[in-house]
Amino acid sequence: MLLMNKAVHLKRLLLGLLVPAIVLLLWQWTGSQPNMAGIMPTPLKVLEGWHSWIFGSPGLGLNPYLGTWVSNVEYSSMRVVQGFVLAAVIGVPLGLLIGWSKLIAQMFDPLIQSLRPIPITAWLPFSIAIFGIRDIGSIFLIFLGGFYAIVVNTTQGARDVDRNLVRAALMMGANRSQLLYRVVLPAAMPSIFTGLRIGLGISWTAVIVSEMVAVKSGLGYVLWDAYYMGRMDIVLADMVSIGAMGFISDRLIVFIERKVLVWRILQSH
């Protein structure tokens, strides 16, 4: 039984690796064609470039792709963390209040719903005009990108609270703020985490876009800069780095979610 399971797993793993392997081989072959030089580096060239980008000695700092990977990942991550935390700190309480109180919904909903269709990319010139080429402009865009997803999902979660849970709490003597903190918040937690995950994904899009235009550091800046310098190996290594960072940060949220929502996970089994 166990053996069969192992065989099944192995088969699935091999099947899953088959197509990527073919793509890699095709890529290697295409990249080695003479007319592709300077446009499409081979996977091996990308690995080589990535390696020196991470581990190379910066020397006099004339080559920006030697040993600067870690600091650029740090720049982008710190911006995401700041913008995203700000979005969560404002978005979750506001979403709870909008979902909970008709009055607050009537005050905030029209504004949020009318601004939400504007893509964060469209905010770029405005953001640069207000904040200049500085960190805060980038953080503003990340905040905005994460904020909508968080506030909308939290609102929905707060609206969907089981009426009988609210009644039970009132029956036991809970006041309005206890109701919000002890019933609406935990009941909305699954929706809040959905909002956080979507919001974090958008935050990574926002950081790359804003770094391409509004600041002079980070993975997004390097991406565009390397393209101008004709370093396509760095462009590709950068793309993979962004994907990896997005993946890792999503796993991190899922990890926290599993700790916080044990009751919910048991429920779905």
Next chain:
Amino acid sequence: MSNISIQQVCKVYPSAPPVIALDNINLEVNEGDFVALLGPSGCGKSTLLNLIAGFELPTSGSLLVNERAVVAPGPDRGVVFQEAALFPWLTVWENVIFGPKVQGLPRAEYEERAHEMLSIVGLHDFKQHLPIQLSGGMRQRVGIARILTLGSRVLLMDEPFGALDAQTRLTMQELLLSVWQKLKPTILFVTHDIDEAIFLSNTIYVMSARPGRIQSTLTVPLSRPRTVADTASESFRKMKLDVLNLIRNHHG
């Protein structure tokens, strides 16, 4: 002394045409009494319970509990819901002490009682379980333990055993009878199950639908304490037949 006093209560839901959920309800329940509201779905029996609980307000009429007008839900009237309505993110223990805790009572005052009530409902070994890890019957036991810990003297029960299988339902009915024998709270029990109403209550208020009215009041002739054997007795069967005829005649 009358514990629950309802006079000329009407509940109308504004729509076109307006729905008269309750029409001129008069009801007096004495302290420590066990009464059942029996009727088909849509007869307004749950609406009446919601009014007494304070979840909804009557359109007209007066509604007193312990001589005070009901204006909001409160710990003096404990409600057991059909689906238990436990907080799924809290353990059994945290659910049971929720009431005294939000009221800011000192721990020493309620923890002992909570332990005692969990023992009475037979869940002392399940304090750290989450509601999802319990069966339907066990969840209702928590629902009962939590309002007993709350110290409610009036228990409002809205078809609490309706979703349980027959065997569990019987066990729960016996449990409720023993709790009532022990603590003598006032219980108003909503059900559509004739056997359940007879087995549990002293008085049955039979309700009819559209508009919701109390059609008749019947006194259950069974003595206390009751056991399952009572459900097979002659007087039980006769009472059941009376109720059936009453309901059938009314519906024509």
